[in-house]
Amino acid sequence: MTKAATPPVAIIMGSQSDWETMKNAADTLDALDIAYDARIVSAHRTVDRLINFARGARDEGFKVIIAGAGGAAHLPGMTAAMTPLPVFGVPVQSKALSGQDSLLSIVQMPAGIPVGTLAIGRAGAINAALLAAAVLALSDPDLADRLDDWREQQSAAVAEYPVDQA
Numbered sequence: 001m002t003k004a005a006t007p008p009v010a011i012i013m014g015s016q017s018d019w020e021t022m023k024n025a026a027d028t029l030d031a032l033d034i035a036y037d038a039r040i041v042s043a044h045r046t047v048d049r050l051i052n053f054a055r056g057a058r059d060e061g062f063k064v065i066i067a068g069a070g071g072a073a074h075l076p077g078m079t080a081a082m083t084p085l086p087v088f089g090v091p092v093q094s095k096a097l098s099g100q101d102s103l104l105s106i107v108q109m110p111a112g113i114p115v116g117t118l119a120i121g122r123a124g125a126i127n128a129a130l131l132a133a134a135v136l137a138l139s140d141p142d143l144a145d146r147l148d149d150w151r152e153q154q155s156a157a158v159a160e161y162p163v164d165q166a
């Protein structure tokens with residue numbers, strides 16, 4: 001039996017509770033017809049799973065990693081430390097500190113190990129998917145066309161006038 005091809009994007013998150021946020025990345029990839037694998041990996045709670053995933057991600061065939069976590073969000077940075085693939089970090093909104101903790105845990109990486117850090121919450125998850133798409137589109141003209149279409153649709157959906165003047 002032949003092994004199914006690895007999708008280009010891995011979405012990882014620290015907990016099942018992050019899925020509500022990270023689903024926005026998955027939905028955006030779906031809209032662009034980009035395959036992904038979504039799984040729970042925690043730098044704190046599943047150390048071996050993280051090491052196995054991050055060290056093997058490139059050889060497994062992934063091209064881009066989207067990593068979402070909340071609170072003491074070490075997952076994106078630890079993943080980036082163990083793979084040469086681009087890692088986009090999504091700060092999940094935490095209850096205690098509204099995601100400020102998540103953002104600051106992800107954004108201030110030491111020079112040499114980059115994590116492309118997005119906005120807190122839904123917008124960050126959507127934009128992580130769009131950045132992943134932009135990376136993949138560099139070597140995929142069909143995807144580049146789909147991304148152009150996506151932007152055009154977005155522009156068309158923005159109202160031209162305030163509602164009360166329409």
Ligand SMILES: Nc1c(C(=O)O)ncn1[C@@H]1O[C@H](COP(=O)(O)O)[C@@H](O)[C@H]1O
Pocket residue numbers: 013014015016017018041042043044045068069070071072073074075076092
């Ligand atoms: N920040 C991390 C990591 C990590 O960085 O490895 N693992 C779990 N978590 C976060 O803990 C929060 C609460 O998780 P629970 O809801 O499971 O208690 C989640 O937002 C998760 O990303």
